[in-house]
Amino acid sequence: MSRVVELRRFERVGAHSHIKGLGLKDGKALPVAAGMVGQTEAREAAGVIVNMVREGKMAGRAVLLAGPPGTGKTALASAIAKELGEDVPFMMITASEVYSAEMKKTEVLMQAMRKAIGVRIREVRKIYEGMVTDLEIKTGRHPYNPYQQVPMGARIKLKTRSDERSFNVDETVATELIVRGVSRGDVIWIDAETGRVTKVGRCTEAPEEVRYDIESVPRVPLPGGPIAKEREFVHTVTLHDLDEMHARRGSVFTLLFGGREEREIPPEVRQSVDEMVKRWVDEGRAEVIPGVLFIDEVSALDIEAFSFLGRAMEGELAPVIILATNRGVTKVRGTDIVAPHGIPLDLLDRLLIITTREYTADEVREILKIRAAEEKVDLDEEALSKLIKVGVENSLRYAVQLLSPSLEIAKRKGRTKVTGEDVEQAKRLFVDVKQSMEYLKKYEERLLK
Numbered sequence: 001m002s003r004v005v006e007l008r009r010f011e012r013v014g015a016h017s018h019i020k021g022l023g024l025k026d027g028k029a030l031p032v033a034a035g036m037v038g039q040t041e042a043r044e045a046a047g048v049i050v051n052m053v054r055e056g057k058m059a060g061r062a063v064l065l066a067g068p069p070g071t072g073k074t075a076l077a078s079a080i081a082k083e084l085g086e087d088v089p090f091m092m093i094t095a096s097e098v099y100s101a102e103m104k105k106t107e108v109l110m111q112a113m114r115k116a117i118g119v120r121i122r123e124v125r126k127i128y129e130g131m132v133t134d135l136e137i138k139t140g141r142h143p144y145n146p147y148q149q150v151p152m153g154a155r156i157k158l159k160t161r162s163d164e165r166s167f168n169v170d171e172t173v174a175t176e177l178i179v180r181g182v183s184r185g186d187v188i189w190i191d192a193e194t195g196r197v198t199k200v201g202r203c204t205e206a207p208e209e210v211r212y213d214i215e216s217v218p219r220v221p222l223p224g225g226p227i228a229k230e231r232e233f234v235h236t237v238t239l240h241d242l243d244e245m246h247a248r249r250g251s252v253f254t255l256l257f258g259g260r261e262e263r264e265i266p267p268e269v270r271q272s273v274d275e276m277v278k279r280w281v282d283e284g285r286a287e288v289i290p291g292v293l294f295i296d297e298v299s300a301l302d303i304e305a306f307s308f309l310g311r312a313m314e315g316e317l318a319p320v321i322i323l324a325t326n327r328g329v330t331k332v333r334g335t336d337i338v339a340p341h342g343i344p345l346d347l348l349d350r351l352l353i354i355t356t357r358e359y360t361a362d363e364v365r366e367i368l369k370i371r372a373a374e375e376k377v378d379l380d381e382e383a384l385s386k387l388i389k390v391g392v393e394n395s396l397r398y399a400v401q402l403l404s405p406s407l408e409i410a411k412r413k414g415r416t417k418v419t420g421e422d423v424e425q426a427k428r429l430f431v432d433v434k435q436s437m438e439y440l441k442k443y444e445e446r447l448l449k
């Protein structure tokens with residue numbers, strides 16, 4: 001039996017939660033499908049990219065989504081992520097995040113790239129599996145802080161349909177049991193070698209003290225067979241996860257306190273992780289899954305970041321890179337060179353470019369209807385046509401953003417249906433980017449004093 005351990009994923013998709021995929025059928029875009037409306041050529045092109053990624057034919061290449069603000073570039077990227085499925089890593093960053101105070105920009109980019117490469121590892125591990133029938137944590141005084149109690153070990157009893165066993169476990173396992181919040185009636189696994197504890201769920205045959213109407217842990221049956229067993233696991237981790245694991249190996253403190261500090265990873269660590277992964281692949285124990293790194297608003301990157309990207313794309317272990325921009329011809333940051341989208345020409349040469357176009361009023365209507373349903377905002381006809389007008393004249397994003405404030409305004413007036421008047425009021429309260437720029441320009445002198 002194998003289990004896929006879910007990948008950690010960085011979701012920044014609040015505004016795109018209605019997008020479930022590209023909405024293609026045999027490579028053709030349906031007018032409205034999977035939360036997607038219109039933009040058919042771009043969606044079909046994105047479908048080709050998805051197939052190429054799946055077939056491993058995109059290695060070392062990059063895609064550029066170019067189009068005016070609010071034309072669905074980020075939405076397309078989220079749709080691509082959905083189409084690729086859970087197992088293919090998809091990492092989304094905005095170019096400005098690269099400039100952080102804690103890390104060099106090349107390090108941020110490198111980490112992002114390595115978060116976008118999955119390694120699917122198969123391993124057979126010896127585990128102890130069963131429902132917890134008894135659990136007693138032994139605590140003792142902290143060696144340096146007499147006021148604090150720390151776990152010293154535990155006694156735990158596990159049960160399956162045909163087996164029952166007690167274990168004395170050391171402080172590492174005891175800590176794991178506490179951290180995972182294990183209690184009587186939970187089905188757990190303990191890794192025989194590392195002592196890592198996995199909480200599978202609450203046993204359907206757990207002796208119930210309290211029954212909750214809503215539970216956050218799944219219900220699972222009482223396992224059969226012996227307590228000690230071998231099981232095949234399929235983990236998908238990212239190269240970055242492996243880097244982190246290697247960089248802090250041997251440090252008990254990170255295990256205990258679990259804190260994930262943001263820091264730079266030494267190049268030797270990456271090198272040895274790469275070698276290890278290649279060895280695993282050669283031995284047939286692992287598979288590399290190149291995922292996608294999406295960099296939004298890419299014109300904000302500077303020349304150094306671009307050259308780093310260009311070089312990294314050539315590497316053996318590189319993800320597919322998708323860039324997005326709404327800038328036309330502009331200066332490449334850090335230089336005086338003017339180039340299309342502010343992207344250096346040598347990189348531009350290697351990009352497959354997909355353009356997105358402005359929406360028609362009918363398309364804006366469809367998108368707003370889907371988005372309103374997603375946010376559970378009930379619009380009357382006048383409110384919808386006001387928002388469509390905003391979507392066409394200002395921007396689609398601004399129209400989408402006005403949905404929730406409009407609902408709040410309606411609620412304040414004791415209504416659940418949003419009217420045109422509520423939309424007008426929301427528009428007055430929350431200006432769009434253009435208006436706020438004009439405001440700032442007008443009052444610049446006074447504001448900057």
Ligand SMILES: Nc1ncnc2c1ncn2[C@@H]1O[C@H](COP(=O)(O)OP(=O)(O)O)[C@@H](O)[C@H]1O
Nearest residue numbers: 015016035036037069070071072073074075397
């Ligand atoms: N073709 C589309 N179908 C459905 N929703 C869309 C579509 N295009 C854009 N949206 C939605 O409209 C809003 C603005 O689009 P967004 O992707 O942020 O534009 P961009 O990244 O090009 O500035 C988002 O909420 C997005 O999900």
Ligand SMILES: [Mg+2]
Nearest residue numbers: 073074075296
């Ligand atoms: Mg965007």
